[in-house]
Amino acid sequence: MYRPLLSGLALLAIASLPLQAQSPPPPAVVSVASAELRAVAPLLWTPASAVSRQDARIAAEASGRLVSLAEIGDAVEAGAVLARVDDTALKLAVAEAVAARDRLVARLEYVRSQRERLSQLAAQGTVSRAQAEEQAAEQHMLEREREGAEVAVRQARHRLSLATVRAPFAGTVVERLAAEGEFLSPGLPLLRLVDTAGVELQARAPVSLSALLGQGDAVDVRQGETRLRGTVRAVVPVGDAASRQFELRVALDGPAPLIGSAMEVGLPRAAASDQLAVPQDAVVLRPGERYVVRVSAENTAERVPVELGATVDQWVSVSGELKAGDRLVVRGAERVRPGQALQIQNEAALAGLGGDGAVGGSR
Template sequence: MFEDIAMTRCIAHQIAAALLIGTLALPASAQQAPPPPAAKVKVEMASLRQMAPVLQVPGSVMSRQDADVAAEVSGRVTWVAEAGTKLAAGEALARVDDRLLRLELRQYEAQIKSLQSQLAFQERELERQRQLAERGTATIVKLEEANSRRDVLAQDLIRAQASRDRTALEIERTVVKAPFAGQVAERMLEVGEFSAPGVKVARLVAVDQIEVRAQAPVSIARHLSEGISVSLDIEGQPTQGKVTRIIGIGEAQSRTFQVRVALPRGEANWIVGSAVKVGLPSATAEQVVAVHRDALVLRGDGTWLFRVNAQNKAERVAVKTGTSIGDWVQVTGDIRDGDRTIVRGAERLREGQEVELDPKVS
């Protein structure tokens, strides 16, 4: 029995040894795992760009047209547009009771007709006195009296017409009109309240004509000029705008001056009053190597990116970041102008992995 057990153990050892020898005899390529498939990626070229250090200053979205519209006539307010109402230029913003003015207009119109009738009669009387004077049957005094009465009536008619026109203008002004296209932000008078010339009725804001206004320190004034692009950030949404106005008058207490920035097309839906971070150049621009911000990978051990080499393989490159303008960030490290940096598809890449350029990757 013991001999059988010993024989079985001997056979098992021989089989294990044979398997080990067979494994060692396999080529190295058969023992290694197959390489991973080529990863589909999207690239952006690193490029030389003029960039300068940026100072972030607070700004606000403002409308270029923002007015407290006032009444021009006295009277009881009968209607005011609701807050939020959008109006075209010339549309009614509020109305004032015009009934007394219309009665006054009718009175002047009746007076004008009466004066026109009297003036027509006096014209005929003057002509009759002139004919009598030519025949010697009327005195020069009567002729001059008729002429004077005609002139007085003519002046009375002019005054009545002016009063009528003034009343008609006041009636027209009982409709407070929007001076520009905009949205009613606030009602300052309610129906039933009494208005007077100069009393504010409502606030109107042109919400489609907006810009960013920021207060910049006077120390960076020499680095700013109209037309340059600057970075904007509102609630984490980055974009770019152009400086349209530099109000070169500083405030003595804050040592700041106002900079106005136009928003790009398609950004007009920003809310007036929103807070904005404005990135303004604080030094002279220099030519630097910049990459798209999507190429950067930020980890605890530093910042790096993947570059595609001539063999279409991924190379991991450590970089340090600097100034940023829009989607482009200055980098220092082993990156040169024209290098292909991976902006999509780098999440699972390994050093040396083969890649395939795919513009559809997003």
């Protein structure tokens, strides 16, 4: 009968005990760098597509029944066999041309020996010189015919080689346009071969930007949340009269994306101006947010949301509640909590991290 009363007193006693304050987390060991004013060009983000520099529809050059064809997904080296056409008739044509040439060679050997014999007899006066000259003329004619027969053999062998379709470059078979058993005619497409290693971006930009772009310029590239760097490989110096745009090709720095991927290229749309920039390593990217961790005067962490601009040479322009000279965490920002004390490793080296530079690919 006393057990409920005792339990209640015990609970009251526990509730009356002072709460122990939670201990603060230990200082986070980080590296920092300073925000700087840098020359930045405002960007125009234009759509781009990942394309291959070599994308070909391989066609047949010989007529005949298709007996083999590479499968979709096959990765082949340059010179590898992609398809074969029934070459029975072509082999017979080669044999016929070789036989015709051999007959001429045999005839030529006989005429040459006859000419030598008649030349000796003419010198002795046994036969007339006209007979020896006639034999020499026949030998000359047969020599020319033999040359023609050699050409015919080479032509027959060339036609035979066309029955085997080989890859003009290394790539991957991505589409079959014919099937085994079909009768082919010269020029009929067989398959599509794509070089999946030589990938670049194809983009179009307003002609008004042409003066700000040149071959070898660095540009920003993005695909969703992923930021990349690229280099202008080629600028096509011809604009479209209807769209007032010109084409450019951008080579990517890093792994090649899937061909056909939709991306964007950031192109300078005006001359560069001074803007606030931070090291790329200072920016923390998470779904729905982008921020940097600023070091306060008390060496504690402050999370500052930012919007990103152009990127170059490991620096990115930003807009937000920052100013030049602010110390930002560049190593360990992902694990730092707001208000947490910071232990800075490279305080003495901060002076060597800055420098002049241009951001945004301006020329």
